[in-house]
Amino acid sequence: MANPVVTRAEVLEVAPEGAYHRLVLRAPEAAPRVRPGHFATLALGETSALLLRRAFAVLRADPAAGTLELVVAERGAGTRELVRTPVGATLSLIAPLGTPFPLPDGPVTALLVADGHGSAPLFALAERILERGGQVGFLLGAADAPGLYGVDRARALTRDVLVVTEDGSAGLAGHVTGPLAQAIEAIDADVVHACGPEPMLAAVTAAAAGHGLRCWTAVQTPMACGTGICMTCVLPVVGADGVSRFVRTCTEGPVFDGGRVRWADIGTVPDDLAGAAGMGGQL
Numbered sequence: 291m292a293n294p295v296v297t298r299a300e301v302l303e304v305a306p307e308g309a310y311h312r313l314v315l316r317a318p319e320a321a322p323r324v325r326p327g328h329f330a331t332l333a334l335g336e337t338s339a340l341l342l343r344r345a346f347a348v349l350r351a352d353p354a355a356g357t358l359e360l361v362v363a364e365r366g367a368g369t370r371e372l373v374r375t376p377v378g379a380t381l382s383l384i385a386p387l388g389t390p391f392p393l394p395d396g397p398v399t400a401l402l403v404a405d406g407h408g409s410a411p412l413f414a415l416a417e418r419i420l421e422r423g424g425q426v427g428f429l430l431g432a433a434d435a436p437g438l439y440g441v442d443r444a445r446a447l448t449r450d451v452l453v454v455t456e457d458g459s460a461g462l463a464g465h466v467t468g469p470l471a472q473a474i475e476a477i478d479a480d481v482v483h484a485c486g487p488e489p490m491l492a493a494v495t496a497a498a499a500g501h502g503l504r505c506w507t508a509v510q511t512p513m514a515c516g517t518g519i520c521m522t523c524v525l526p527v528v529g530a531d532g533v534s535r536f537v538r539t540c541t542e543g544p545v546f547d548g549g550r551v552r553w554a555d556i557g558t559v560p561d562d563l564a565g566a567a568g569m570g571g572q573l
């Protein structure tokens with residue numbers, strides 16, 4: 291769990307980046323605390339539709355400048371409001387939240403896999419791995435070319451960047467799981483890190499396991515409080531003791547060892563889950 295601050299963050303920049311917007315926020319107390327994989331939540335209005343804070347992975351934290359950068363896909367009322375926030379306005383921000391990616395002690399070769407804006411937390415992770423003498427490769431996917439985020443950012447970090455789109459409008463045609471084995475073998479990866487929708491994370495975890503590799507997955511499970519209170523964000527996860535429990539993605543996650551998440555049981559209450567006996571199998 292992070293050591294978050296609640297603060298008013300000034301909007302310094304809102305810039306379109308392809309189909310997304312990149313936001314730069316002044317948050318000098320939060321910035322030094324952020325590690326790759328942490329997320330932030332923003333309060334975006336006072337109407338009932340905007341009551342809940344919205345969660346965003348931190349793209350970049352710059353402690354010297356006292357800034358946080360986020361990448362935002364316009365989806366519903368909250369993100370529509372957010373990308374239209376004028377420069378100079380302030381937003382209520384809580385950051386950093388969640389448990390970040392584990393960082394290796396020494397050099398490792400990591401394959402970083404993302405769907406769409408799922409790449410946001412992976413660039414800072416790549417920088418930390420490179421600083422430790424390791425190597426990275428990226429496998430970036432999306433439904434179509436506009437849905438890709440950060441291909442140029444990835445290419446600035448490594449020449450091992452593979453792009454895949456479902457409609458074939460950029461890179462290879464298909465899902466990220468298609469060329470996954472090829473990407474693992476191309477860089478001789480020791481570990482995989484992935485961020486995106488749950489079915490994709492399940493498939494990437496399984497493919498990594500097929501190569502004997504651990505896959506750290508950053509989930510983006512819809513969440514309400516973001517701070518561990520409401521239990522709306524839970525996933526069934528097998529603990530180190532072998533016992534399955536519901537685990538909060540906002541505090542114990544969003545980063546999990548993908549091999550411990552019971553992907554096929556998400557949305558159900560498995561009968562063997564600690565404390566779940568007799569709940570009838572449905573959430």
Ligand SMILES: Cc1cc2nc3c(=O)[nH]c(=O)nc-3n(C[C@H](O)[C@H](O)[C@H](O)COP(=O)(O)OP(=O)(O)OC[C@H]3O[C@@H](n4cnc5c(N)ncnc54)[C@H](O)[C@@H]3O)c2cc1C
Nearest residue numbers: 342344345346347361362363365366367368369510511512
């Ligand atoms: C840990 C985490 C990291 C995320 N990182 C990013 C990111 O870097 N960039 C980005 O664009 N989006 C990210 N998301 C998704 C983002 O939070 C949702 O797109 C956003 O909350 C939608 O809000 P809305 O008001 O526009 O849409 P609405 O559909 O009106 O949202 C209604 C409610 O559903 C929740 N919700 C809806 N869709 C999602 C979703 N896909 N994931 C989580 N909650 C959802 C919202 O929090 C809100 O409470 C992340 C989500 C999580 C949990």
Ligand code: FES
Nearest residue numbers: 516518520521540
């Ligand atoms: S969102 Fe409330 S406990 Fe996770």
